[in-house]
Amino acid sequence: MRLFICLLVFLASTAQAQKKMAITIDDLPTVSKAYTSPAGRLQLTQKLLSHCTTFQVPAIGFVIGNFLLTNERPDSNQIGLLTLWLKAGLDLGNHTLAHKDYNLISFNQSKADIIGGESIVKNLVQQQAKPFRYFRHPYLRKGDTQAKKDSLEQFLQRLGYQEAPVTIDNSDWQFSRAYDHALLVGDTALATQIGRQYVGYMLDCVAYYEAQSDSLFNRQISQTLLIHANTINSDWLGKLLAELKQRGYAFVSLDAALTDPAYRSTDHYYGKGGISWLHRWALTRGKKGVFFKGEPEVPAMIDELANRAVNLPGR
Template sequence: MRLLIILILFLAYTAQAQKKIAITIDDLPTVSKVYRSPSGRLQLTKKLLSHCTTFQVPAIGFVIGNSLLANHQPDSSQINLLKLWLDASFELGNHTLAHKDYNLISFSESKEDIIDGEQIVKNLVQQRGKPFRYFRHPYLRKGDTQAKKDSLEHFLQQRGYLEAPVTIDNSDWLFSGAYDNAILLGDTTLATQVGKQYVAYMLNCVAYYEAQSDSLFNRQISQTLLLHANTINADFLGELLAGLKQQGYTFVSLEHALTDNAYQSVDHFYGKGGISWLHRWALTRGKRGTFFKGEPEVPAMIDELANRTLNLPSR
């Protein structure tokens, strides 16, 4: 009996230790109401990279091309931030030029946005001898009609891109908006409260999508987590990564995560929503209603603070 208990505990530990997650970070170089100056953006970038380096996270960042321009010309200070990512051996991908919502534009306009998003970052990456291969859909929207979805998928394949899926969707951007406002109000206590709630919320999101994985595949797949290069992750990504590690996760590259055959699952979903690939696969398999219940909600206080209009004195 004792040997049986030891075996069960060992198998449980092994299963937990085999959990894998890829960290993907959108909206590079930075998106923040706090870190807005060149020196501030540099500070935010260094913080993000420090967290990833400390926890040996092979992260990938997705770049919005417009963020590399000032007055329609290349902005060296912004481009230098991407060089820091490359210097740290992280991969970069395309997040379009202007982050347009595919539901609101034509396929032709979307193609142009993708191609224009390559102009600076693709050359920068390839000069380092690194691959430029992944595309991240703005708002996770792949098309609200079958024709638009099919057209975009075919174009990306022709262009040599691999789609960068997201299995763990969340609202980190909303928490960061609340965190930005707390800092701008000078309320450090409130900012800390928002940060702590953020880490707890994100770990709850991970647990929710773990349950979705179990329900759909009867196992834990290699997960892909969506984050943004924002203020709250600059300050709290380390705590989040520590929490994931404590829960048994190993950090892997997006390339490694996509070797999980779950990512070969059929996705027939099209619609206005930008949703997790786990939910795309579930809807394709006919899952409805109760299957999707239990997704963590953003607290009303966070939503209100994020959307609050601040009347701050000009600086």
Template sequence: MADRIVAITFDDLPYVSAGSNPSTKAAIDAQRRIVQALQRAHVPATGFVNEDKVEALGPAGPLLLAKWNKGLLALGNHGYSHFDSNDFDAGSVEWEVLKGEATIRPMASSAGRTIPFFRFPYNHIGDTEPKRAAIEKLLADHGYRLAASTIDTSDYLFNNAYERAFAKRDRAMMRRVERAYLDHSRIQIDYYAELCRRVFRREVPAIMLLHANRLNAATIQPLLGLFRSGGYRFVSLSDAQSDPAYSTPVAASKFGPMWAYRWARARKVKVDGRLEQEPPVWVGTYAGETP
């Protein structure tokens, strides 16, 4: 088997919940479980931070981020808010980028570290070519590289269902959601690996997109196990994006597809996105119901 590698990333740090008012206790518990699992397994990971979520947790926010500023863990910028660049001009995007540094930039500097990566919420990197180019330039001007992602599991949808089951104290449903999520993740890992091979005719380092939520805190160990059973080894985001594939230009789009779809378009490789499996219908239905 060819060498398979993957970088693990988490968005929406310190914590994202289904409601607008995050529970400090839930955030602390989720971060403890995620960070401990990564540390025990010696897995590098990058956590992308929304500064407004740091503020929402008060004094606990920076304390939780400090755990991502040491060892194999690293901080990344996800903007001040979970904004949609499709609705912003370049100047407003720059404001989000810079205000998103309020906590993480001095924190990293105090440890002799930098913040090399910025990831856009929704993976919206510019809906027109002039905006995409302007965004790329402003990121470079501020010392950032655009963080890519190649594996999407719709974990936010599963988490919404999981949060609903948690609120109802329905442990049977929580276990059902966990199983469905892990089954879907296994399918998506294989699907996107094959999609990358179709575009480049070789293995390409994978970048797993996760979110700092209750579901991933509960399933992080078996999630890492999915990669181990698939023959993957874990590397940093910088190592993954050092592969030449990540130098392939990507075009503007109002959508936020994973990078293999963007590469396929750039390299004029025909792929059929309809072959990608959607999450089970019941998960979305349950997630959308009122608790």
């Protein structure tokens, strides 16, 4: 009997350990209203990298090309932040030059935005003898017509890009805006409250998309989490990663996550929404309303703080 119980415990722990997640981080080098000086951006970057190092996360960051420019010229401080990512052993990908919404621009404008996004970061990555092959769609939007979707996919293939999907979508950016507000007005108690709410919200998002995975594939697929290089993650990502690890997740590279057969699922979705690939696959399979219910919502307090104007200098 004891042997049988031990076997059950072993099988349960093994099943837990099989949960895998790739951490993908958008809007590099940084996006923050609280950390706006070169020293502040460096501090934010060092914090993010410290979390990744502590939890051995092989993250990939997606770079907005315009963030590397000051007065339309390359900014050595900003470019230096990307060098820190590469020296930490992490990968970088293309998030376009200006982060334009593909649904609001033409295909030709999108092509220019994609190519412009390569202008600095591609050479920087290749100088480190690392591959530069992943593309992340701004706002996760791939086109609101079949023709635009097809044109973009074919263009990315011609350039040798692989699309970087997202299965666990969320609104971490709203929490970070609210968090920036609290820091800028010096309300550390409010900042802590927002940080704790953020971790809880993100764990709820993970649980929701785990349920979506079970419903669609009858198993837990290798998940891809989208977060941003923002203020709240610089302070609270470590807590989130610790909780995810406690829930049985192993952190893997995007390369490794995409070996899961789920990512070869057909995606016929096009439309105005930038949505999770789990939802794209579900819609392609004909899933309707009730399947999608229950996605966690951002609390009203967070939404209000995120949109409150604060005219104070950053750090």
